[in-house]
Amino acid sequence: MSVMHRKRRSPEQIIAQLREADAMISAGQSIGQVCQKLGVCEQTYHRWRNQYGGMKANAMKRLKQLEEENRRLKKAVAELTLDKQILKEANEFLGNG
Numbered sequence: 001m002s003v004m005h006r007k008r009r010s011p012e013q014i015i016a017q018l019r020e021a022d023a024m025i026s027a028g029q030s031i032g033q034v035c036q037k038l039g040v041c042e043q044t045y046h047r048w049r050n051q052y053g054g055m056k057a058n059a060m061k062r063l064k065q066l067e068e069e070n071r072r073l074k075k076a077v078a079e080l081t082l083d084k085q086i087l088k089e090a091n092e093f094l095g096n097g
Contacts, residue, residue, distance in 0.1 A: 011060050014048050
């Protein structure tokens, strides 16, 4: 029994492979044949299709930008929350609260 090693693909690679799959399916190949050529199981193919099916490269780029901005904003909120907690504790310690 052979063990398949998992290969991580970037969203851009997945979108490119979905485009390639569309071309192969249009040429008359079955989903099973396409999955075999792409080196993924049908479950992975369908998950990719659901997740990235309608995306173009520019939409993926925008999604990455929004995810980065979201990460940055979450970090800023966490830092401000910590600052607020420190000030509250200092105020209580000094007897002003």
